[in-house]
Amino acid sequence: MDQKKYWQNLGELNNTEGYQKLVKDEFQEDLPMFDNSKGLLDAKTPRRDFLKYVGFSTAAAAVAAGCEAPVRKSIPYLNKPENLSPGVAQYYATTYVAEGDAVPVVAKVRDGRPIKIEGNDHSFLNMKGEGTSARVQSSVLDLYDTARLRWPAEVVNKELKELQLSEALDKKIAGELSGTTPVLLTSTITSPTTKQVIAEFLAKYPGGRHVQYDAISYSGLLLANERSYGKRTLPSYRFDKAKVIVSIDADFLGTWLSSEEYASQYASGRKINQKNPEMSKHIQFEGVLSLTGANADDRFLTRPSETGAIVLNLLAKLGGGVAAPAIADEKVKKGIDMAASMLGANKGAALVVCGSNDPDVQVLVNAINELLGANGVTINWAAPVQIRQGIDGEMDQLVKDMNSGQVSSLLIYEANPAYNYQDAAGFISGLQKVKLSVSFNDRADETSVLCKYIIPHPHYLESWGDAEARVGFYGLMQPTIEHLFSTRPFQTSLLKWSGSNTDYDEYFKKYWVEKLGGQMAFDAALQSGVVEPAEVSFASLPYNGAAVADAAAKVASVKSGSNAELILYQKVSIGSGATANNPWLQEMPDPISRATWDNYVMISYAMAKELGIELNDKYEVEYKKPVVEFTINGKPVKLPILAIAGMHPKVIALAVGYGRGEGVGLAGANVGYNAYPLVNGKGATRSYYSTDVTGYKNTGDTYDIAYTQTHNQYEGRVEVVREYTLADFRKNPEAVPHYREELAEDFAKHTGDFRAEATMYPNYESPGAHWGMSIDLNACTGCGACTIACTAENNVPVVGKSEVKRYHDMHWLRIDRYYASYRDKTEGDDLNVVFMPMLCQHCDNAPCENVCPVSATNHSSEGLNQMAYNRCIGTRYCANNCPFKVRRFNWADYTGADSFPDNQQFGVVGGLDPVVAQMNDDLTRMVLNPDVTVRSRGVIEKCSFCVQRLQDAKLKAKKSQDPSEIRNVKTACMQACSTGAIVFGNVNDKESRVYKLRTEEQNHRTYYALEHIHVLPNISYLAKIRNTDRPVGVKEEEHGATEIKEEAHH
Amino acid sequence: MSYQRSTVKRLVFGSLLVFSLSFLVNTASAQDGKAIFNSKCAACHSVFKESTGPALGGLEERGPWSDRKKLYAWIHNPAAFMANDAYTQGLKASHNGIMMTGFPDLKEAEIDAIVNYINTTFAAGPGGPKPSGGDGKAVAAEPQSDNTLLFGVLTLILAVIALTLLQVNSNLKKMSDDKEGIPSSEPVPFYRNKLYIALCIIALFLVGGYFTIQGAVGLGRQQNYEPEQPIFYSHKVHAGINQISCLYCHTGPQEGKQANIPSVNVCMNCHMAINEYTKGPALYRKDGSEVNGTAEIKKLYEYAGWDESKNQYTGKGKPIQWTRIHNLPDHVYFNHSQHVVVGQQQCQTCHGNITEMDEVHQFADLSMGWCINCHRNTKVQFENNKFYSIYEKFHEDIKNKKIDSVTVEMIGGTECQKCHY
Secondary structure, X not given: OOOEEEEOOHHHHHOOHHHHHHHHOOOOOOOHHHOOOOOOOOOOXXXXXXXXXXXXXXXXXXXXXXXXXXXXXXXXXXXOOOOOOOXXXXXXXXXXXXXXXXXXXXXXXXXXXXXXXXXXXXXHHHOOOOOOOHHHHHHHHHHOOOOOOOXXXXXXXXXXXXXXXXXXXXXXXXXXXXXXXXXXXXXOOOOHHHHHHHHHHHHHOOXXXXXXXXXXXXXXXXXXXXXXXXXXXXXXXXXXXXXXXXXXXXXXXXXXXXXXXXHHHHHHOOOOOOOOOOOOEEEEEEOOOOHHHHHXXXXXXXXXXXXXXXXXXXXXXXXXXXXXXXXXXXXXXXXXXXXXXHHHHOOOOEEEEEOOOOXXXXXXXXXXHHHOOOEOOXXXXXXXXXOOOOOHHHHHHHHHHHHOOOOOEEEEEOOOHHHHOOOHHHHHHHHHOOOEEEEOOOOOOOOHHHOOEEOOOOOHHHOOEEEEEEOOEEEEEOOOOOOOOOOOOHHHHHHHXXXXXXXXXXXXXXXXXXXXXXXXXXXXXXXXXXXXXXXXXXXXXXXXXXXXXHHHHHHHOOOOOOOEEEEEEOEOOOEOOOOOOOHHHHHOOOOOOOEOOOOOEXXXXXXXXXXXXXXXXXXXHOOEXXXXXXXXXXXXXXXXXXXXXXXXXXXXXXXXXXXXXXXXXXXXXXXXXXXXXXXXXXXXXXXXXXXXXXXXXXXXXXXXXXXXXXXXXXXXXXXXXXXXEXXXXXXXXXXXXXXXXXXXHHHOOOOOOHHHHOOOOOOOXXXXXXXXXXXXXXXXXXXXHHHHXXXXXXXXXXXXXXXXXXXXXXXXXXXXXXXXXXXXXXXXXXXXXXXXXXXOOOOOOOHHHHHOOOOOEEEOOOOOEEEOHHHOOOOOHHHHHXXXXXXXXXXXXXXXXXXXXXXXXXXXXXXXXXXXHHHOOOOHHHXXXXXXXOOOOOOEEOOOOOHHHHHHHXXXXXXXXXXXXXOOOOXXXXXXXXXXXXXXXXXXXXXOHHHHHHHXXXXXXEEOOOHHHOOOOOEEEEOEEEOOOOOOOOOHHHOOHHHHHHHHHO | OHHHHHHHHHHHHHHHHHHHHHHHHHHXXXXXXXXXXXXXHOOOOOOOOOOOOOOOOOHHHOOOOOOHHHHHHHHHOHHHHHHOOHHHHHHHHHOOOOOOOOOOOOXXXXXXXXXXXXXXXHHHOOOOOOOOOHHHHHHOOOOOOOOHHHHHHHHHHHHHHHHHHHHHHHHHHHHHHHHHOOOOOOOOOHHHOHHHHHHHHXXXXXXXXXHHHHHHHOOOOOOOOOOOOXXXXXXXXXXXXXXXXXXXXXXXXXOOOOOOOOOHHHHHHHHXXXXXXXXXXXXEOOOOOEEOHHHHHHHHHHHHOEEOOOOEEOOOOOOOOEEOOOOOOOOOOOOHHHHHHHOOOOHHHHHOOHHHOXXXXXXXXXOHHHHHHHHHHOEOOOOOOHHHHHXXXXXXXXXXOOOOOOEHHHHOOOOHHHHOO
């Protein structure tokens, strides 16, 4: 019988030759200077040259020794601000605002520079937690983006001419504005003060209007809610109140609306109480493997054109009184039956969400939720959500008006239609007919360079402001740093041009002082960062089902053809593409494809075979990917492909947000392909799929995709992942502890103490604190926020695409994506996906420590596997000997930390990508955490358990004489995790969360990766439990005890 | 004969090696009482004056110190000694409860040398040995002189003798060979003798290597660094004579990692009123020129933008660009509050006798060895801080008398990631 297997790539699944070659070496290439094949004297560095170098470097050292140390200055303040102490961090509550999203955050400011963002746990919008998304984490880097415009400019023939912010400029523009009917084109605005400013501005210019335009449209949902509930707005979804969750095409854990909030709610239903194992059931219907689909209990492959039919069938099955078209696919049919019966059995605790932007489909989804009693429970209308307000028709009308010459002036804020409007050419031609166009965007992006003036808006960390993501839930913004550049809030411009003398900062303060009833209340609100009700109330809205019949008829008329279909999706990292110049996000591996720095067409294995692409070693191990010519909407498009398990065989998927223009900056420009022109804008609302993929053929060309899927392999040691079905776990909850007992029986025959007896090495004692981490694989959604948080906290370098391609990626924390399937069934519904955050396990019996010739890596008395960079001589033995492959080597001077300037362009590594230069700009380097060493070339680095935070917490505890201060210290990854999957603390403290999890609350699920090789990790994992009837995991009895024993002897 | 000759060669070579080595070893360990006193004791003790610890002059007449054994025990482990000694308990009480740091590494001979130095210095009186006069002579015995020169001269003389003997030996051999008719080669002048050349190279290698390594180890270290500052600010006048607490101006040590150079507004708190320097002792720069204290205060006014005549700020101030003296490399994390608040260390432990310095110089070499040594020797304030209750094992051991105290090292104070991350 074929056994179910965990695998990360096809090579691993089939254990091919190329894969074996790949895993043999930790490092894929030798240092070129040691190429000895032609004999020593012919080598690039023969013996004589070597001696010359030795002689020279000795002499150089002697000369250097004689030199005087540089004179350093210490310049104190002239007048030191009170409460500010150099070297001591300060924390300011503010609000992250971008494209309608509003997340209350806390900015850590060191010596006047914001360096880290955390969620504000005062806010219900963050579910009272500190978790954030990767994009919020990385927003601090955007502050120091070198591509930000540093002064207002006038665009003359696409060239920027610097302007001064002055009264004269304001008079000039106000003069040009007068007599026109201005249109204000912005992304969704939730700020009450900004809305008021806009209203006052438009009052001065009668006939003007405000158009909100979202890069990714939610018009369908907004319009459907208007029909069903009479309000053109969004509810707040409560995934934590749902026992059954059905999602049709909605990536609610990754990119759909307020996904971090949803992930946090979702996880609360997935965390298992082992005494009474219960968890929510999540069923996903989708065509492309999304982050959400990867987390689902059961997943059914559908085509985007079938979305309506599925919703209609579900509604019919639940007794919605509509006729539903037949579903051809048997599996999907069964899936609908299962979903309907489960939803029906859990009325009042069920939720259906749908990612479609078709208002008719969403009307039907509303009807389903109404039948399920979701209104007022899992769909809460008490405080409508305002984060998306754009209506596609209004934007389309604006472009029409512009082209017909009816728009005389256009003011653009945080909108970039020249890049992300489906008919960008139409917008651009219309813009040329507009007499006065002003852009407030922060850089000379695709739209701004076509405007007449650019007056850059400051970054949110430099601004005063507010946001009202949900009605009555306000987040306040305060500057954490002085304006870096000559920027001005666009609200100030509107105020000045409408004849007011105040600027927006004053306006904002006045508004809030009045609203809150005094300066004291305002100060208090600023300090907490939010103004919110004491608790979240629940309310329903009266439902109107009148639109259902009409919608059902329209949806039923949509027919699926036989063509392949294209899905345009967002990547968790880049999203709509506004942050495309953020190197952290560009280098973050996509949770599913594990690719960085590009977009590509994801296709199924079946389609790859059809295209004649052999899914052999060459395909998997090499980064050169075939380029395929697709005919989409009648036009041929050549794009690189990635074959991905878990795709519908007739679906291809391409991410939006790539293919930005030069103006976006060094890192983001010309990365990937712009997919926005493929958005279908023919209907009343945009649709993000195309049924018109008529042809595809392999061009025979290749394109390099830097993906990390085949990096860091375990050589088939699958024990790193453990997964059970809920039923199995209920039946045999002690499978994992039982395994541990077996290990003790086998390897500790005398004492039964596996830890002490099964090794020849001494046992490390931890007399004081002993740090440990527990990671719940059930709660981890794989979103990658931890990776970025780690990058920000620990100054992890960005290496660029060319280096990722060479396996030189530097992330200290990666999220491994495992597929679980039978060898012959790599696709389809039986595929399970498991995410596993992998970082240094801080083994108490660490294989890396024994092999270091200079003891640069050694063990601390607190259980840390320490790394002393200055001691490291770069032999990389440790990385070779690490079973978890978590050690990273600095192949080049990625950070500019070396004293030798040419180490970034050194022959061995080749030239580095321009993004490395961007990261080493003096401006960008302001984001570096001063408490963490910036590593230079030639040393190994890895996760330190955020030792700087541990030492800081210990110091605080010593000062306050209170050991409980170190009980639950937070590492950066833990703090950023919205789902609370990561728990860290002092395991020697019996009151600590991590101790309780391991010993009482979750001891049945607690396992250690590769436990049998006796490395004694300080990170434990909680086994993944899936609420499904399908077989899951590798069955214990099939495992073969002999295999385990053999491994242990290695 | 040839056998003998090679023996002679070996002997000569060996003796040269031994001498050159003893030369090196001697420079490394030639310390007298004064040097040890300055490196180990001077941070807290003076011979004549009370500072952090009591004045040490005439110590043998006080307490139990006439018994040298007790003194050894006290210096090696103050905590253990104090447990059974009322005198030292009283000392601790009278010095703000500050406990003497233990020096378990000090050899008894070294302690003797310290006591010897203290006694001679004390007897000579605060002015140092009097240049003339009768009673000064008797006690002003030179402290043990540095023997390096003597050994060097001896080595040289012995080397010359050895060379001469070798030359004589070879001449004699040639003469006897000639006499016996044994053909022998022409004598090689010594500068072309391979043996000498080899010896010279080895000697050069050893000496050169020693200095190269010393130079490399000292790279970036700047003990005794005393740059000229933009304003001649005398710590002696402020912290010494006027006894202003260090923490009044340096506000950081109790809060965080940096001690903070005071901002100009802190200076002006006092100097708005104090606008001339008249009462204090005359101040001298390193080059011997006298400092005009009042002029230096005027410089401060310029930086602060203070108009003395109108008693108000002009608003045209600029920060002072002090030259930084204490520099740690970027890969070292040092936190003042850890040492000052938690460890209850005195500023003087690391910064030397600041109250005696005009312009500050770097007292310690701030090397890793220096840090580690202190971490090895320093006792943690274990009993008084509740945080350390997590170290149950150590508390148990103390109770069972297995250990008498806990050093910083025992709680991880010498592990890499205590300071490097």
